[in-house]
Amino acid sequence: MAARPRGTPRPNRRSDLRPCNSRTPDRLYLAVRSRGLAILGCTGSIGTQVLDVVRSLPDRFRVVGLAAGSNIALLRQQLDEFDVPFFSSSADAGITQRQRLGMVDLVRAPDVDLVVVATTSTSALEATIAALDAGRDVAVANKEVLVAAGALVTEAAARTGRRILPLDSEHSAIWQCVRGETCRESSLPDELVHSIVLTASGGALRDLPIERLPYVSTEETLRHPVWNMGTKVTIDSATLVNKAFEVIEAHWLFAVPFEKIDVVIHRESIIHSIVNFADGSSKAQLARPDMHLPIQYALTFPDRLPSATPLVDLISAGRLTFDRVDPARYPAFGIVVEAGQRGDTYPAAISAANDVVVERFAARQVGYDEIAKTLRQCVDHHRPRSADDLGAVRAAEDWARQFARQYLGAAR
Template sequence: MKNIAILGATGSIGQNSLAVIKSLPQRFRVTYLTANKNIDLLQKQIAEFKPKGVVVLDSCNASVLKKLLNGTVEVLAGEEGLEEIVRRDDVDIVISSLVGFAGLKPTIEAIKHRKTIALANKETLVVAGELITALLKEYDVSLIPIDSEHSAILQCLAGEDRSHVAKLILTASGGPFLTTPKESFASLSVEHALAHPNWKMGNKITIDSATLMNKGLEVIEAHWLFGLPPEKIDVVIHPQSIIHSMVEFIDGSVKAQLGLPDMKIPIQYALTYPDRLPMNGRRVNFPKLQSMTFFEPDKEKFRCLQLAFDALALGGTAPAVLNAANEVAVGAFLEKKISFEKIPLFIEKALSQHTVRHAPELAHIIETDKLTRNFVGALL
């Protein structure tokens, strides 16, 4: 029996993770859950999964929940609470599914306490890939990706010699604006941008999918997970989201992983890796599907994808700048303070004013994140 802590239990990945854990009661038990503000849903999850403790980031909400639970379940608050639970002995696996930069510190703490990491929070590897890779080695810890593209690549690589890999091919649905002319980007609504054609996800990643920044972040994530240079990581638009990614080998063979778009599949694979267990659910129906299509991404129209490749090439603290500027710009778009077309402009400005620091330590990454947020905040 493995004990699991879910960071971000009330989010889209958190809820899908609980559904997977519920279906495998002889293998997994939830010991800790965390939320930011959504204590109503957290309360329901506590009633169903009976964790030993919970963390609520927001201190007011933590106090409210503490009163409501009346000592039946331990309630911790804030960032310290997140870092405290991942250290505990009654945690074997940490599902890192907070959104954004907030996921970095608790994930590092979990690695330092030798917990297996099931990683959804791609921002952790984007901002601190070099540091995380070194820590995984130093503490001899496994980190298994939950992102469907990286799970697909991991599955394609099973049984293969890594030196036989020619390139990785990440697929992207293209988001809701794949065929929308760039001239219309200034007038796109938040509601329209949140209507992803294939996946139901949290708001931040849904906007990242619409700008294609999500694919850019995934290119950086793939670079650190699989150790390939940017020129060996391709992106291809595949609107049906049936192929989740591919690996091309040195003999020209290509392996792909296919499935319906359902995050429970990569979550279960990450939790049971390297085992594969049965899962109920719909299956790909090829005669009904009939065709799958592929296109080159338009990096002029979707500038964020090019900016992510640029930040990866710059290295050091540049991806932390990309990430922080993107988080602030996406937040401003969601609050209807800026238009959709402005998102890449703020990121580009933040990157161009930054002096890259190579081989950054955690303190440099945190400082870069803070300075970039201030810079973009002032521009806004």
């Protein structure tokens, strides 16, 4: 076989895992093989934005599989528009022109290169691990999968040598800040990184008097001042449970101890994360609050391509502000971080309990203050097991859902 000419890209290039002494530079390749995508949660807020990116870069991607819940009308449109051969749905879709598969089989389908996990809760947990075991890279927008089973998911990636690519703007920001600083972004050594800082908008209730919080309506909670997101994540943003989940997620994605992860309220949502290095310097990633940008970065990695997102105008942005998280305003934040620090099945349990109480609050069946109260009770009453197998994780979730329903029934 003839020697490969210098500068010729290797197939399936893995720049984030290449050896320190590699001389292959990062560059924009004009001719690339299109990447086959399986998108889990294709009809949700993130899933539809993933497809926006696919539309903007049609030569880069082929949609091989789509998985949806009950929005069959939108699923049909997407299957037809992108001529998708495989689909998965939890509802009776009545779609006969495409091949229907279970979610686990979908991520293993032929020609799938990258699996995007944009589902809610942990419904795609088994499929995420199956994708990694099948040799697929996984782009994760779903926080709960890593919260509930971070050890299992990261162990699967390590076992198969596949990548977990973050779609969250905060984790994408960390990833971008540490690229080029270390040979392996999935593990940040103490001698390199002092700490990381995640920013939070503060959610829809950030300016509401604290004494009014127990009486706030669902409608008020859903009026996010910056981001356009789904119902559950918008409520989680108001309680800062979403940010606590991101702390746990960062712990697993970058192998950073909890004590080295900080959170600040940044109302403008221009700086998405900051990495503080051991030499006293810091890097921050700035961008407009638009999820299309971190989605495109993950999908086109290792390339960075032009996008329709305008640059940040610092003059127009004006003053950038930062504040500490107030535990009186955001009691649920500390409870969820505590569950992450305890480890074992505590995170899986609190994630499942949060699903239940947020669903009840969204349905206007319980008050806003019941969210933090339910999570506190869940942590206090949970009997943990080691989260080293799926059975233990699923058992903890089942217990937490039942506990939360019983607690909320008694609390009414």
